[in-house]
Amino acid sequence: MDGNETVDRSESERPERSDGPAGTDDDSSADDDDATDATPATNGAGISSDGDEAPADGDERASAASGGDASMPGVPDPEPQEDDVPEDVQKYARFTxxxxxxxDRVNEFLRDRTYITAREWAIARLCSDFRTETGVEMTKIGENLPDLVPFMTDTYSPQAVNQARSSFEDKVRTAGATFLYGAMCDFFTAEELDDVMYEATEVAKFLLEVEGVDLSVEDELEAEERISSVMREVREASEELRAEDIAESED
Known part of the structure; x- marks a missing residue:
């Protein structure tokens, strides 16, 4: 999936989930099966597919006129009205x-380029956007997750939201330590490290653009300068370590 790729979603096939709301790192959970149409199908003779006679239009009108219950058993309840969704959730414009x-397509893209899953990516962004002075609104995030992120189809418990956020944080710290060790252990040359940083920056920028973050030129240059500054410190520390190793070996 690149920046210009459009992923179509089939109406008849729900995505298989590789990460579920159970609050664990097990990727075995999947979405619930699609609900089937509970209204019996009829043929031209007015007979339903299961053999029962379907009521004629006149019978339905007579039943309604006599004050009978117009509801049909098995017919799903109406979809929740938009007013039931919190206003800030309705206005949320990320991931559009x-x-x-x-x-699964989003998850595959992330797995190829990062340590995080689609679940962790989405929830980490939501935790940043719904942070308040007293904490993160995890209940709101979990209850409205399908309305907030198009590729998330299940609601989550607050505990599952917190687990995904914690998993994201742990992976970022682990990836950071791995990168710095690789940069300092003299495995990569300075040019190779530049290539690594360029690729990482491009992936990060792409994810931000997908989220709807409008990076200005000034913000982008500032971020690149911060990264370059850290890289200079890493290289200096690496050179010092190599110099010490050479001095010790000569002694």
Missing amino acids: KMDGAQY
């Missing part, structure tokens, strides 16, 4: 570029 995307 992912409309129609399937969870």
Whole structure:
């Protein structure tokens, strides 16, 4: 999946989830099966597919006129009205570029380029956007997750939201330590480290753009300068370590 790729979502096939709301790192959970149409199908003779006679239009009108219950057993309740969704959730504009995307496709893209899953990516961003002075609104995030992120189809408990956020944080710290060790152990040359940083920066920028973050030129240059500054410190520390190793070996 690149910046210009559009992922279509089939109406008849729900995405298989590789990460579920159970609050564990097990990727074995999947979405619930699609609900089937509970209204019996009829043929031209007015007979339902299971053999029962379907009521004629006149019978339905007579039943309604007599004050009978107009509801049909097995017919799903109406969808929740938009007013039931919190206002800030209705106005949330992240991930709109992912409309129609399937969870497994998003997850595959992230797995190829990062340590994080689609679940962790989405929830980490939501935890940043719904942070308040007293903490993160995890209940709101979990209850409205399908309305907030197009490729998420299940609601989550607050505990599952917190677990995904914690997993994201742990992976970032672990990836950071791995990168710095690789940079300082003299495994990469300075040019190779530049290539690594360039690729990492491009992936990060792409994810931000998909989220709807509008990076200005000034913000982008500032971020690149911070990264370059850290890289200079890493290289200096690496050179010092190599110099010490050479001095010890000569002694």
